[in-house]
Amino acid sequence: MLKFGRRLDGWSVTSVCPRGTPRDLRPSRNMYVYIPHSPLRDIPQNRSPTMSTINQAFQSLKATRPIDDVWVRSDEYHNSFLIPRDEALEYARKNSTDHGLPEIAVSAAQGKLLHLYAKTIGAKKVLEVGTLGGYSAIWLARALPEGGELTTLEIDEKHAKVAQENLDHAGLTSKVKIVLGPAIDTLKKIPTESQYDLAFIDADKESNLDYVLEAERLVRKGGIIIVDNVVRQGRVADPSNTEDATLGVRKLLEHLKNDKNVDATSIGTVGEKGWDGFIYAVRL
Numbered sequence: 682m683l684k685f686g687r688r689l690d691g692w693s694v695t696s697v698c699p700r701g702t703p704r705d706l707r708p709s710r711n712m713y714v715y716i717p718h719s720p721l722r723d724i725p726q727n728r729s730p731t732m733s734t735i736n737q738a739f740q741s742l743k744a745t746r747p748i749d750d751v752w753v754r755s756d757e758y759h760n761s762f763l764i765p766r767d768e769a770l771e772y773a774r775k776n777s778t779d780h781g782l783p784e785i786a787v788s789a790a791q792g793k794l795l796h797l798y799a800k801t802i803g804a805k806k807v808l809e810v811g812t813l814g815g816y817s818a819i820w821l822a823r824a825l826p827e828g829g830e831l832t833t834l835e836i837d838e839k840h841a842k843v844a845q846e847n848l849d850h851a852g853l854t855s856k857v858k859i860v861l862g863p864a865i866d867t868l869k870k871i872p873t874e875s876q877y878d879l880a881f882i883d884a885d886k887e888s889n890l891d892y893v894l895e896a897e898r899l900v901r902k903g904g905i906i907i908v909d910n911v912v913r914q915g916r917v918a919d920p921s922n923t924e925d926a927t928l929g930v931r932k933l934l935e936h937l938k939n940d941k942n943v944d945a946t947s948i949g950t951v952g953e954k955g956w957d958g959f960i961y962a963v964r965l
């Protein structure tokens with residue numbers, strides 16, 4: 682039977698294994714599958730989804746699955762050499778889950794990649810759109826030198842509160858500022874002179890283009906703009922897929938095609954999350 686749980690910007694499927702469900706349609710490790718921006722998102726919390734919405738969600742689920750165990754094993758294998766266990770990061774993940782935040786943070790390997798991008802360019806000022814529990818913020822903030830600062834934007838009060846706890850626990854209180862509110866409003870208030878070295882965009886995908894346009898205004902020449910979740914297990918390139926998040930990524934790609942402000946590429950980051958990729962753009 683399917684059971685759904687309401688999340689901030691989508692519904693999670695908490696049980697998707699009716700007897701006889703083919704193995705490749707089952708969630709491989711997690712007992713629930715988060716479907717951000719699924720058709721279920723518009724259903725009020727006190728109402729049950731209709732059968733037709735459930736069917737749509739299930740189609741969306743099938744498109745998301747399977748997380749191939751091979752990629753889980755692959756990330757675990759590589760991480761065992763390159764990413765030592767880290768108490769603060771593990772605390773951030775657990776504390777976030779314990780508070781009911783959705784498990785949609787970047788993976789450890791992706792977090793480290795962000796960290797290394799920031800280090801490579803000697804970033805001192807970083808902007809993040811979409812904080813959640815502060816997992817990627819910890820990776821990014823740790824790349825900053827003494828006096829460096831990360832500003833991270835979050836719309837959800839509970840997420841911001843948990844993120845603050847996690848950042849405090851990681852000893853990063855003085856380096857990271859969480860700004861609560863709709864990211865676009867916050868971004869528009871940041872003066873152009875602020876000049877960031879790197880922007881990481883990982884919030885509501887429908888607004889990707891708006892965020893990138895603001896990032897182009899705020900990131901210095903030679904700086905980097907990274908956008909998460911732009912491949913979506915190939916769904917962005919699948920014309921039959923018309924999810925809001927997919928449309929948001931396509932709109933961004935259309936813009937980047939002729940954008941003279943950045944030079945960009947998309948790179949698939951298949952790993953333990955089983956899907957996805959970054960856009961990596963250098964500010965020209």
Ligand SMILES: C[S@@+](CC[C@H](N)C(=O)[O-])C[C@H]1O[C@@H](n2cnc3c(N)ncnc32)[C@H](O)[C@@H]1O
Nearest residue numbers: 786787811813816817835836863864883884885
């Ligand atoms: C994918 S999560 C961010 C994950 C985080 N970057 C990490 O990897 O640890 C997206 C976050 O964006 C936030 N968000 C969604 N819409 C937003 C908006 N309009 N303004 C600011 N934050 C938003 C959500 O509440 C959620 O916490």
